[in-house]
Amino acid sequence: MTSIIKKSPEEQHRQKAFGWAARDASGVLSPFKFSRRATGDEDVTFKVLYCGICHSDLHNIKNEWGSSTYPLVPGHEIVGIVTEVGSKVQKFKVGDRVGVGCLVGACHSCDSCSQHLENYCPKMVLTYKSIDYDGNTTYGGYSDIMVVNEHYAIHFPENLPLDAGAPLLCAGITVYSPLKYYGLDKPGLHIGVVGLGGLGHVAVKFAKAFGVKVTVISTSPAKMSEAIQHLGADAFLVSRDPEQLQGAMGTMDGIIDTVSAFHPLMPLIGLLKSDGKLVMVGAPEKPLELAVFPLLAGRKTVAGSMIGGLKETQEMIDFAGKHNITADVEVIPMDYVNTAMERLVKADVRYRFVIDIANTLRAD
Template sequence: MNGANSTYPLLPGHEIVGEVTEVGSKVKKVKVGDKVGVGCLVGACHSCDSCVNNLENYCSKLILTYNSIDTDGTITYGGYSDHMVANQRYIVVFPDNMPLDAGAPLLCAGITVYSPLKYFGLAEPGKHIGVVGLAGLGHVALKFAKAFGAKVTVISTSPNKMKEALEHLGADSFLASRDPQQMQAATGTLDGIIDTVSAVHPILPLVSLLKSNGKLIMVGAPEKPLELPVFPLIMGKKEDSGWEWDWRNERDPRDD
């Protein structure tokens, strides 16, 4: 986070899990003792076009889990707080058999890669998915894609990650993105790519890996602009899209 945009005192944390200790009189969704999670947002205007269409995460008046001003004028504090108060609309109820520590990463990294895989029709057996970068987001994207039955190729600038990708995380293949021969051999083989890298990196080699109608989905956030090769997109009817945490796929009537 840029220090110039920070409001102090600041308590970060946006993959939050815990147990409900108290509820308001109108709360229907949770009860005391429930295991719950809170993700990256805790409020929105609830009246704009995005909110009406169940897309609060794109609201221009979005209230983040921390470092935002809530509707009552107070500063929001994140998951490193001792306690947290949140509207039931932004609480996810965990099943009893899910460990809290395992559920926490799903509230940001998890939904950031799960949602585009589902939205773009890539969460299907037989699809061939590329995952660029094998850090937090890439790790979860690989596990989700494999769980959906897809074939997964990890694409990385670090050849030393090949063993982890193939032997420990179950990837089907590995591409060293700085090896021209490997990249050339994989041209036109992928139905979709989840690009998790938040540093400036070349896009053209990734576009070349896509089949016709392939999708390149950017979930990383480089600080500087990337160079987008438009002609290869046109010639292959390929798609380049940005994505962020889109966790409210279906409205829960108990939220209202």
């Protein structure tokens, strides 16, 4: 006799969804059918048009940070058009341009949440590979639809291209937040940006919009013309050239370090003025070496920063719209994603991949 399993009302009303997922630590992505919750009273459902590829997607599909669960649908630089809103939604209406970044939930009762810093909430729910408050796994933006509480949705400015604007929901807020918090957004200051990749090129654009003097610091001399002529940096330092470093000693008010590979910090600390700040936004897998005396001698700070809260993310995207700041992107079809991941390993992208979900994701 076959038993009949009854679905709960919530399960019966879940929405069909389709995307691409990794099934194991090989990181290979392939088509995947799943479901999302029905649009709740405070939820926004939207059709995904574009989703950026972040380097953390690559780490997660391969379980390089040891916290992945499978199947895993990556993507936290998600933009689209609202198709349905819950009965209590106040911020959005059908047809609005919307974005979702790195998180879709938090406790709303801790000190961090009370300061609009949901990104530091110990119970933060990530956009993918987390357990949501309904007990279901969260799936990211390499998919056709998203459902999110309106608190975690960002109004996207009308003048900002959705494809080139999508990476700002991670890369943009990752560099905007420390520039603001550590006071490195004041006209006339001099900051360094270490690394000219997906994070670094956006950091240059935001810093220049703040009116800050910017020096790009890179291991690659070939990036000099790109930094100055294309991105508008004021100067360029080759970090492996002792003479160049010596000539710039003690000249910078702050440095945003975007590099996720192991690299020496002491030459960077030497570039700082007294009271200067070296802010880490990259995440090297191995511990970095740090001598204390140079910090004492100049009252210098080594700090870190991770994305931003929802209030600041909205502020960032509005600022980007006002100043026409976008990421430099290569738009790709969905079925190119595994090749894109291989190229990302080699840093063979200028500077962010963005998947054209709406035109290339096929369920058949």
